[in-house]
Amino acid sequence: MQKLASFATVLTLAGSALATTLVPRKSPEFTIVEPSGKQTLLSSFKGKVVVIEFLFIQSPHCLRVAQTMNKLQNELGPRGFQPVGIAFGPDATGPMVTYLVDYLKLTYPVGYASSEQVDAYLDRHGHEILNVPQVVVIDRSGVIRALSGGKGGDPKLENEGSLRTLIDSLLKESPPAGNTKKTTSPQRKTS
Numbered sequence: 345m346q347k348l349a350s351f352a353t354v355l356t357l358a359g360s361a362l363a364t365t366l367v368p369r370k371s372p373e374f375t376i377v378e379p380s381g382k383q384t385l386l387s388s389f390k391g392k393v394v395v396i397e398f399l400f401i402q403s404p405h406c407l408r409v410a411q412t413m414n415k416l417q418n419e420l421g422p423r424g425f426q427p428v429g430i431a432f433g434p435d436a437t438g439p440m441v442t443y444l445v446d447y448l449k450l451t452y453p454v455g456y457a458s459s460e461q462v463d464a465y466l467d468r469h470g471h472e473i474l475n476v477p478q479v480v481v482i483d484r485s486g487v488i489r490a491l492s493g494g495k496g497g498d499p500k501l502e503n504e505g506s507l508r509t510l511i512d513s514l515l516k517e518s519p520p521a522g523n524t525k526k527t528t529s530p531q532r533k534t535s
Contacts, residue, residue, distance in 0.1 A: 478492055
């Protein structure tokens, strides 16, 4: 019994160590595909603080977070904040994303992706429970600084006050070297 307890302790500590290595880490590339067909590389926002919301269109909780992101975009966008929405799941089609953007009057890029693309970005391996929305906070250097879900995730990132505090602190950090522009235009991906 004591060996079993020791083994469980080792597994718990190993799991904790793994969880702490998940962030900070460099953000992988991701292509934002908007309903219009426009494709924007996530890396084109380098120099800005980016918050990605991976969302289900039919989830009231996801819609509430999308509205929060829109509010923060209007207030913090001029300082270098860039929200991005990525719809996924069975309802993630161009027409549904267009409807969502129009219905909520969203002013930031919202695209759609397959569940497999989202899993790959989040480094999820399918056996983990995925709660939505998934909020990912990326600093000006392109480093993921916080996640709302998964191992080591912080569900408070779905709360406006917590998200605003984190974004504000990241906006106060120096932009990466070599980035002298206050804002950058997103680059379109060419095929």
